[in-house]
Amino acid sequence: MAGWRQVIELAMSDEEIGRLGLIARSRSESASRVERAQMLLAYRQKPSFFAVGQELGQHHQTVQRCVERALAYGPLAALDDRPRPGKEPTITPEAKAWLVSVACDKAKEHGYPHELWTTRLLARHAREQGPAAGHECLANLVQGTVCKILGQEEIKPHKVRYYLERRDAEFEQKMAEVLCVYREVQVLKKAAARSSKPRKPAAIISYDEKPGIQAIATTAPDLPPEPGVYATFARDYEYKRHGTLSLLAGIDLLTGKVHALVRDRHRSREFIEFLKLLDAAYPASTAIKLILDNHSAHISRETRAWLATRPLGRFEFTFTPKHGSWLNLIEGFFSKFARSVLRHIRVASKHELKERIMAGIEDVNRHPVIHTWSYKLAEAA
Numbered sequence: 242m243a244g245w246r247q248v249i250e251l252a253m254s255d256e257e258i259g260r261l262g263l264i265a266r267s268r269s270e271s272a273s274r275v276e277r278a279q280m281l282l283a284y285r286q287k288p289s290f291f292a293v294g295q296e297l298g299q300h301h302q303t304v305q306r307c308v309e310r311a312l313a314y315g316p317l318a319a320l321d322d323r324p325r326p327g328k329e330p331t332i333t334p335e336a337k338a339w340l341v342s343v344a345c346d347k348a349k350e351h352g353y354p355h356e357l358w359t360t361r362l363l364a365r366h367a368r369e370q371g372p373a374a375g376h377e378c379l380a381n382l383v384q385g386t387v388c389k390i391l392g393q394e395e396i397k398p399h400k401v402r403y404y405l406e407r408r409d410a411e412f413e414q415k416m417a418e419v420l421c422v423y424r425e426v427q428v429l430k431k432a433a434a435r436s437s438k439p440r441k442p443a444a445i446i447s448y449d450e451k452p453g454i455q456a457i458a459t460t461a462p463d464l465p466p467e468p469g470v471y472a473t474f475a476r477d478y479e480y481k482r483h484g485t486l487s488l489l490a491g492i493d494l495l496t497g498k499v500h501a502l503v504r505d506r507h508r509s510r511e512f513i514e515f516l517k518l519l520d521a522a523y524p525a526s527t528a529i530k531l532i533l534d535n536h537s538a539h540i541s542r543e544t545r546a547w548l549a550t551r552p553l554g555r556f557e558f559t560f561t562p563k564h565g566s567w568l569n570l571i572e573g574f575f576s577k578f579a580r581s582v583l584r585h586i587r588v589a590s591k592h593e594l595k596e597r598i599m600a601g602i603e604d605v606n607r608h609p610v611i612h613t614w615s616y617k618l619a620e621a622a
Contacts, residue, residue, distance in 0.1 A: 248288050249308050251281070257316045258282070264320065274320040280307045281316055336376035337390050340367055344391060344398040358398040360387045405564050415562035419569075422532055422559050423614040426494045430611075433495075442527040446500070446519065447570040447612070448491035449534060450507040451579075456483035456594040459587045476587075483591050488598060489515045491531065492571055497609030499574070501602045503595045507536075509543040516547065516556065530557045534566050570612045578605070 253261070264270050265278040276297070283293045290301040290308070297304075311319035344363055348355040351370075355362060364384045371379030391397070409415065426445050457480050464475035489511060490501040500518055504511045519529055533539055539558065548556055561568045582601035588594040 249312060251284060251288070251308055251311055251316075253281070253285065253316050258285070260317060273322070277307050277320045280304050281311055281319070284308055332378045332382070332386070332390075333376070336371065336378050339371070339374060339376055340379070340382075340387070340390055341394050341396060343367070344396050357401070360384050360391070360399065363387050363398070407562075407564060409563040409565070412562040412565065415560065416565060416568060418559055419532055419561055419565075420614070422530065423494075423570075427613070429495060442524060443495075443530065444519075444523050444527050445494045445530045445532070446491040447494055447532045447574075448489075448515075449566070449569055449571045449575070450536070451488040451490070451575045452485070452507055454486045454488060454583060454594065454598070456486065456588050456591045457481070457586075458483060458589050463587075480587075483588070483594075486591060486594055486598070487511070488575075490571060490574070490602070491515070491519070492574055492612055494570065494612060497611040499602050499605050499609070501599065503598050505591075507538065509538040509541040512536075512538040513544060513547045516544075520551070520555070525552070525555075528554055528557065530559065532559050532561065532569055532571075534561050534569065535563060570614055573612065 261278045261282055264274055265282055267275060276299070279297055280293055280299065280303075283296055284290075284304065287293060287296075290304045293299070293304045294301040307319060310323070313319075340363070343351070343366065344358055348358045348362060351366065353362065353366075358366075361384050364382050364387045367376075367379045367382045367387070371377075371382065422445060429443065429445075459477060460479040460481060461477035464471070466473055484505075486503055486505060487507040488501060488503055489507055490499055492499050500515070500522060502511065502515050502518060504514075523529060538544060539560075566572055578601065582598070586594070586597065588597060
């Protein structure tokens with residue numbers, strides 16, 4: 242006849258009890274850890290395997306094993322599964338290293354039409370080429386095992402993460418020049434806030450072009466939402482193209498006003514037209530400083546010839562470095578404008594698209610937002 246089970250005294254600190262309480266109430270922890278934490282807390286209140294098992298819907302032996310593990314390894318360590326020996330691995334470390342090295346190549350380098358690997362293609366390649374490379378254990382490799390091996394090495398050969406290569410030898414110097422202009426904007430703002438005296442007349446414009454804005458028309462009317470029936474607008478998949486337009490725009494960094502033109506193209510003559518727009522918008526004594534990229538129209542012979550007709554010091558250009566358009570504040574405005582005004586836009590003609598864009602610019606200018614650059618600004622001081 243079996244003897245009576247002895248009550249196990251389980252001592253826990255206040256910190257351990259608090260941690261177990263948090264885990265027992267958690268909705269993000271694994272179910273097994275939550276259940277074991279509940280067992281230990283219930284056993285602390287009522288040290289009986291049968292009573293705790295009945296209360297929590299567990300077998301009394303399950304409760305007993307949990308309490309014994311807590312006694313042996315500690316209450317928090319008892320929440321996790323103990324390591325098991327498992328099956329001996331059939332894929333050798335050398336075979337895994339070979340597979341990872343192949344995954345770090347492009348699929349086209351191994352004779353496939355694919356640019357990058359898929360896990361299915363990589364598994365097939367390993368089955369066909371692995372034994373010939375001295376790894377017989379890869380003869381029956383399956384896609385799931387490939388995923389596990391790549392996951393252990395944190396390799397994702399089916400994905401591409403883009404980066405921007407620096408191709409300007411004077412990148413740091415040109416970036417500092419742009420940031421110094423932003424520092425000048427900050428100084429002028431502070432001076433205007435502290436003093437009521439008129440400041441030195443200056444306008445600092447962040448300028449760029451947004452080409453390729455498509456004039457797309459619908460071929461059937463849009464269907465409006467209906468409460469309880471259709472939550473969104475419905476639109477026919479077919480559409481008609483009417484061509485593209487270019488938006489030439491510049492933000493006055495001191496006032497937030499946007500100066501803009503919409504034209505079919507953005508050549509030197511359109512850029513000169515924009516400069517004439519700025520020339521007419523500011524008094525003759527105002528120095529107009531532009532931050533802009535290295536587009537050919539900005540430094541063309543036609544542009545230089547027109548600038549030579551203006552008074553000395555009227556226009557001053559500060560160019561962003563190559564692959565450094567992110568330094569230009571106008572890019573953030575274009576992103577916001579595309580998401581708020583141009584997104585899903587449908588028009589009957591290019592003329593309508595032009596009117597809609599200019600109406601959007603006018604709406605922005607009703608409540609201008611003064612853009613401020615702060616990243617790495619302190620280093621330029």
